[in-house]
Amino acid sequence: xxxxxxxxxxxxxxxxxxxxxxxxxxxxxxxxxxxxxxxxxxxxxxxxxxxxxxxxxxxxxxxxxxxxxxxxxxxxxxxxxxxxxxxxxxxxxxxxxxxxxxxxxxxxx
Amino acid sequence: xxxxxxxxxxxxxxxxxxxxxxxxxxxxxxxxxxxxxxxxxxxxxxxxxxxxxxxxxxxxxxxxxxxxxxxxxxxxxxxxxxxxxxxxxxxxxxxxxxxxxxxxxxxxxxxxxxxxxxxxxxxxxxxxxxxxxxxxxxxxxxxxxxxxxxxxxxxxxxxxxxxxxxxxxxxxxxxxxxxxxxxxxxxxxxxxxxxxxxxxxxxxxxxxxxxxxxxxxxxxxxxxxxxxxxxxxxxxxxxxxxxxxxxxxxxxxxxxxxxxxxxxxxxxxxxxxxxxxxxxxxxxxxxxxxxxxxxxxxxxxxxxxxxxxxxxxxxxxxxxxxxxxxxxxxxxxxxxxxxxxxxxxxxxxxxxxxxxxxxxxxxxxxxxxxxxxxxxxxxxxxxxxxxxxxxxxxxxxxxxxxxxxxxxxxxxxxxxxxxxxxxxxxxxxxxxxxxxxxxxxxxxxxxxxxxxxxxxxxxxxxxxxxxxxxxxxxxxxxxxxxxxxxxxxxxxxxxxxxxxxxxxxxxxxxxxxxxxxxxxxxxxxxxxxxxxxxxxxxxxxxxxxxxxxxxxxxxxxxxxxxxxxxxxxxxxxxxxxxxxxxxxxxxxxxxxxxxxxxxxxxxxxxxxx
Numbered sequence: 001x002x003x004x005x006x007x008x009x010x011x012x013x014x015x016x017x018x019x020x021x022x023x024x025x026x027x028x029x030x031x032x033x034x035x036x037x038x039x040x041x042x043x044x045x046x047x048x049x050x051x052x053x054x055x056x057x058x059x060x061x062x063x064x065x066x067x068x069x070x071x072x073x074x075x076x077x078x079x080x081x082x083x084x085x086x087x088x089x090x091x092x093x094x095x096x097x098x099x100x101x102x103x104x105x106x107x108x109x
Numbered sequence: 110x111x112x113x114x115x116x117x118x119x120x121x122x123x124x125x126x127x128x129x130x131x132x133x134x135x136x137x138x139x140x141x142x143x144x145x146x147x148x149x150x151x152x153x154x155x156x157x158x159x160x161x162x163x164x165x166x167x168x169x170x171x172x173x174x175x176x177x178x179x180x181x182x183x184x185x186x187x188x189x190x191x192x193x194x195x196x197x198x199x200x201x202x203x204x205x206x207x208x209x210x211x212x213x214x215x216x217x218x219x220x221x222x223x224x225x226x227x228x229x230x231x232x233x234x235x236x237x238x239x240x241x242x243x244x245x246x247x248x249x250x251x252x253x254x255x256x257x258x259x260x261x262x263x264x265x266x267x268x269x270x271x272x273x274x275x276x277x278x279x280x281x282x283x284x285x286x287x288x289x290x291x292x293x294x295x296x297x298x299x300x301x302x303x304x305x306x307x308x309x310x311x312x313x314x315x316x317x318x319x320x321x322x323x324x325x326x327x328x329x330x331x332x333x334x335x336x337x338x339x340x341x342x343x344x345x346x347x348x349x350x351x352x353x354x355x356x357x358x359x360x361x362x363x364x365x366x367x368x369x370x371x372x373x374x375x376x377x378x379x380x381x382x383x384x385x386x387x388x389x390x391x392x393x394x395x396x397x398x399x400x401x402x403x404x405x406x407x408x409x410x411x412x413x414x415x416x417x418x419x420x421x422x423x424x425x426x427x428x429x430x431x432x433x434x435x436x437x438x439x440x441x442x443x444x445x446x447x448x449x450x451x452x453x454x455x456x457x458x459x460x461x462x463x464x465x466x467x468x469x470x471x472x473x474x475x476x477x478x479x480x481x482x483x484x485x486x487x488x489x490x491x492x493x494x495x496x497x498x499x500x501x502x503x504x505x506x507x508x509x510x511x512x513x514x515x516x517x518x519x520x521x522x523x524x525x526x527x528x529x530x531x532x533x534x535x536x537x538x539x540x541x542x543x544x545x546x547x548x549x550x551x552x553x554x555x556x557x558x559x560x561x562x563x564x565x566x567x568x569x570x571x572x573x574x575x576x577x578x579x580x581x582x583x584x585x586x587x588x589x590x591x592x593x594x595x596x597x598x599x600x601x602x603x604x605x606x607x608x609x610x611x612x613x614x615x616x617x618x619x620x621x622x623x624x625x626x627x628x629x630x631x632x633x634x635x636x637x638x639x640x641x642x643x644x645x646x647x648x649x650x651x652x653x654x655x656x657x658x659x660x661x662x663x664x665x666x667x668x669x670x671x672x673x674x675x676x677x678x679x680x681x682x683x684x685x686x687x688x689x690x691x692x693x694x695x696x697x698x699x700x701x702x703x704x705x706x707x708x709x710x711x712x713x714x715x716x717x718x
Contacts, residue, residue: 033644048481048512053461077458080531081522082481082514083638087676092645100522100641103455104420 019067023105027064030101034061036091043085043095049078057085057095064102076102111224115331116216122338123215129345130353133382137375141366145376148366161363165356170194174437178389179266185258188251190352195244203237219337222295222309223330226302235306242308245295248288256285269397271388271407273348274415280347283340290336294329297321348411351385355438358383362439369444371525377448380440384410390432390442395633398654399647401425406432406442413449421642423449428521428639429599434629443604450523457519457527465511467538473505475574476544476566478558480551481514482672489550489672492695493571499698500583504548507538517557521639532562539566548574550691552601552671553638559605570601572611572670572690579617586697591619593693594664596678597631598671611670614690618697619666624659632658634669636677653681660685668693 028034037058044056055078064072076099085095141149152158167173170191176183200218205211207225217224228234258265273281292312299305299313300321313321344350358379361367367376386407391397394405404425412418426446433442477497479490490506497504513535516528539547539562546567549555555570562568569577578584595615601607608628615621626632635643635651643651656678660667666686669675678687 046485048514049461052464052511055461073456074458077456078461079457080459080514080516080528081518081524081638083518084481084485086645087482087485087636087673089645094641094644096638096641100424 014066014068016066020069021065021067023069023072023102024065024067026105027098027101030104031094031097033091033093034065034098037061037093038091040090042088042090043093046084046088048082048084049080053078055079057099061098072102073106076106111213111217113223113330115223115327115334116214116220117334118331118338119219119334119341120214120216120338122341126341126344133345133378134357137378139375140378141375142370144368145361145366145370145374148368149361149364152364152366157363157365158360161360164359164363168359168438169352169355172437174439175387175389178435178437181254182258182265182267182389185251185254185265188247189255192244192248192251196241196248199237199240199244203241206233206237216334220330220334222298222305226298226304228302228304234304238304238306238309242306245288245292246308249292252285252288267388267392269388269391271386271391273386274411276343276347277349277386280340280343280349283336283343284349286336287333287340290329290333294326294333297326297329301326348384348386350382350414351438354379354382355385358438358440367441369441369448371448372451373448377445380445381410381413383438384440385438386411387437389437390435393431393435395427395429395431395635395651395655396425399643399650406436406440406446409446409449410440418449424640425642426640427599427633427635427637427643429633429637430603431599431630431633434603447521447523447525450521451525452523453526455524455527457524457530459527459530462513462530462534465513465534465538467534467541469505469542471503471505473503473542473544475502475504475546475548476507476539476542477504478507478515478539478547478549478551478554479512480508480549480554480672481512482553482676483550484508484512486672486675486689489675489689489691492689492691493548493550495695495698496575496578496584496691499585500578502578502583505542505544507542513538515551515554515557517553517561518638520557520561522641536562536564539564546574550672550689552598552605552607553673555607556600556605570605570607570610570670572601572614573607575614575690575694576610579614584694584698586618586694588617589619589697591666592622592664593619593666593668594622594624594660595627596624596634596659596667596669596674597628598669598674599631599633599637601670602631603629611668611690614694615668618693619668622661622664624661626658634671634674634677636673638673648677649680652677653683656681656683656685 039058039062041058044050044058047057049055055075060072060075079099081096083096089095172183172186172190175186197218200221204213204218204221262270292309295305295309296312296316297320299309300317304310305313361376361379384407388407390407391405396404404422409422412422428443428446430443436442477493483489513531515535516531519528544566546569547558547564548569548571549558550571552570555568558564559568579586593615595611597608612621632655634655635648666688667678668688668690670690672689675687675689
């Protein structure tokens, strides 16, 4: 079939009522500083992995907190743990531990 | 045959001890890596074995390292270890002088006064009695001190001590009983049969009328034997496992077989079991300031031995290495923790690194790798670029737009295998450049490039590089009268051994004062990337506390050599000028003719960001 360069976008609706928020609850319980996040994106702005890949910490944690965990496992695998994001975070979010807790929650640890 | 039923607890205990030790040691030896085993085989019949034995004598018996920390503590350990050793050795000689055979069962020299009750008309026996009493007194003085230490550890130079497990407590109590019971048994024997010297005969004459009887005589020998037997049985399951294991560790170290392999191996086992939980390292741990009192190395090792590791005890550590420098056994606490943290199950996907271009347009002589943290302290990067320019060096900034992490943060987090993609990409980058020297501003990167990358290129931290440029006369600098203090970053100082170059550079530019805790005793700023568990407030608290201890009253400027230390100290909001050595040099360079006034406050600030 010819490809016209168009595709039908998937439905982007987030079903809060239906989504499983247990993973987010686990991560937030073990790293409550994530509650302080104001979604400023400084972390993703400084992230060396974000500069060369589609990975973004801000996006990942936002989706996670909405229960959209489908791509979480592949997303979190991108992190290099360098720790730049912690240093730039204006809200003192312990981003490296958020990564660690996501990995624990996904049984990757 | 000289035998009495009471020797059974001792003999059985000894047999149990030896079988358990043999089984464990064989297992650990088999899990040594090929390199480690080859090192043992290669160096076994060399002088290294002798130097190992010498070290065993000095450390395991005389406890020289502990004496250096505190004389009293050293004496206590020496009297127990060396005294007990002498009791056994002299006991064997004494036994030989009576029975003229070296092939006695092992219990004979231990219970010699029971098996040789009668006085012989032999002056040698009197001498032996005197010597044995003297040694026993020596050991008992150690027991008394150990008892006293339980309640007054401050006199032994220790603020904190480890909290022990039940098995440790039982073994400890039994150990305290062994020598007083020996004294009692020998004194009662002396009261009934005569003999003994000042101690046993003296106490014997006191016991003669009321306590000494046939019943108390045999009961005291039974009690002595049971206490020995119990101690031997508890030894492999308690912290006293360090007594035999440290001997093996010292030998392995002298044979050069203790190289870190990146995973839990036989060496890790020997190191972990050599920890006596003495607690000397506890006072050095900065996390105690925050109330984290169950994660220090002795607790990590103990939980590892008991297979009870929790996430917190493994992860909540700065890996600053302060405990390693205070450990009297010389256990590589950081390597052991790294091996324990190692986790192959974590999935990591760094395929996107293939997009990074590793080709070079120019052919630089020197590569400058700023490092992740340096990109967040651009003042350091700019300063280094100014220095390269001033010294007319043909250099290239490797990680200008796209920087790949050096991999050490992941290695320290237990993901060493997973960091290989990054390591290889960086190596490719360095090797494609054709440069001879790699300079980095981050001590974390420096450590891993130097020690784990196996590069064919010379690796220097920028303090070392600046020192070299100054020696070669490539930088025109002048000294000011400003008073500064230097902070040794953990990764550069303790963990990499670079102490003198930064000091030489600073001393050429300013008046350098030393903080009381410098070099290997330096404090950690608290920002360590090895700890993912501390909250930002806890890190800040550590940084404030460290700053207060480092900076003398008359000093307004703290010079460091690590972007992470700089960033962490800056976050405290204290009115102290925190600068990197590179900035210090760069501002001096740019000060023009008037170099004496140079890099005052504002200039540093404007150069920083």
